[in-house]
Amino acid sequence: MKYDFSGWATRANLKCSDGRTIMRDAFKQNDGQKVPLVWNHQHDDPNEVLGHALLENREDGVYAYCSLNDTEAGKTAKLLIQHGDISALSIYANQLKQNMSNVVHGNIREVSLVLAGANPGASIQSVIQHGATIEDEAMIYTGEELSIMHSDDPKPPVEKPEKPEKNTDENGETIGDIFNTLDEKQKEVVYALIGEALENNNSEGGDNTMKHNVFDQSEEQNSENVLSHSEMQTIIEDGKRFGSLKESFLQHAEEYGIENIEYLFPEAKSLNTPPDFIKREMGWVQTVMSGVHHTPFSRIKSMFADITADEARARGYMKGKLKKEEVFGLLKRTTTPTTIYKKQKLDRDDVIDITDFDVVAWLKSEMRMMLEEEMARAILIGDGRLPSSDDKINEQNIRPIWKDEELYTIRGIVKGDDSDKAALATEFIDQSVRSMTDYRGSGSPTAYMTAEMLTECLLLKDTNGKRIYSNENEVATAMRVSKIVTVPVMNNQRRKEGSDTYTLQAIIVNLNDYNVGADKGGAINMFDDFDIDYNQQKYLIETRCSGALTKPFSAIVLETKKTA
Structure with missing residues (x-):
């Protein structure tokens, strides 16, 4: 049979600009059918019928062999095609069925010659959706070039290489090129306007089809299905009363027949997925947990002989006297x-339901982080809970350095108060140096202190007004420690002895002298279980361990003292 030209009516597995994809064999039922060939989807006017198209379902889509009539319109169309003025096909289809974003079924009713002004690639000129599975009408444009046929060759013609699209502006850009410069939000607004135009056409007794290429509308067509100036003015004025333009649009949406209003105001998108934790500064926690000495047993016994008393001294001997x-x-x-x-x-x-991130992994990371912080706090200062609390970490099992016995912890009193912060900071450094004379711990210790006290030390000035310490390393050198670590949980920590109140300022210790022991199976472990009755997933992280200083005079605590 003789045909004038051929081309792809639609292509399979090609993602359209609205996110939908025409699946393979979606129009399989049209294989071998002959449908009208019309001009620009004007299928309600017999004068616009140019000929017919024979459809062939292929693996890659539906191919059309087109024959033009000898009418004036057919002859004109043939000349336009041969001259390259028209180079694209579009189909009108109904009974569309969609699964998620995939078009899986439809019925092609006509094929149209269209101006090559649509965006390159596939597009579906319809956005009406009625659920997970839809039945809809649409114009589907693939952007493929036509092939002019010069013989009765029954084989599918070889497709011509793509030509530059027509209808370009003064810069050489097509309307499709311009459309593709829009971001996803702007494209959604365009789709919403297309859907609104379709709905308004239906409500006025239309025939449920959109007969014009949305990218090639005349001024008369663009004047339809829009908000009037008075309606827009009402929305803007009511925006002041409702508090926002969005709320005003939502209130007037039904009144003015606005559909798909959510496209104009898309949901906010999260910038931090998974959610960030609002937490204290945690850098000190790893310093503590990695600094302590670990043993594979949890029951720790420390034994020392005190040979500092005079009775332990070596003695001189006089002949005839008793040796003691x-x-x-x-x-x-x-x-x-x-x-x-x-x-x-x-x-x-x-x-x-939470699909944006792995909520279980996120929750477990929070549990591990908080458990380690609690252990580090218990090692340095104790958990701070009352002794009567069921949740208190027993201080006879995890012995806090701050409150340990004087055999292990040296106590230095920093004289002064908050009324003169500079004098207090100076005395703090001096007391650190004095206390180091009694230190018997391993190596050079670290100073764990409040950020407030470190700040006051850095602000110290000489008589000429020049800063004495330019950075925290210089403060550490002045205190005779290896480094300084600020600990947020040490702020405002107080203990009482009789009528005296002691406020903690710093703990100076080499944590290698603090032993954390855990038997086999007692290290940090994560458990999970499922509660069938309540449909809940439950998680537990725990450790069973002991902790204590193991060397006498291995820690220094600096405190300020206030007497009632």
């Missing part, structure tokens, strides 16, 4: 383990 035995005290203590834990739960529905 050396006398010294034996000091010992035992530290046993305790359990520290954190428990969480999630409804299984939430675990399934």
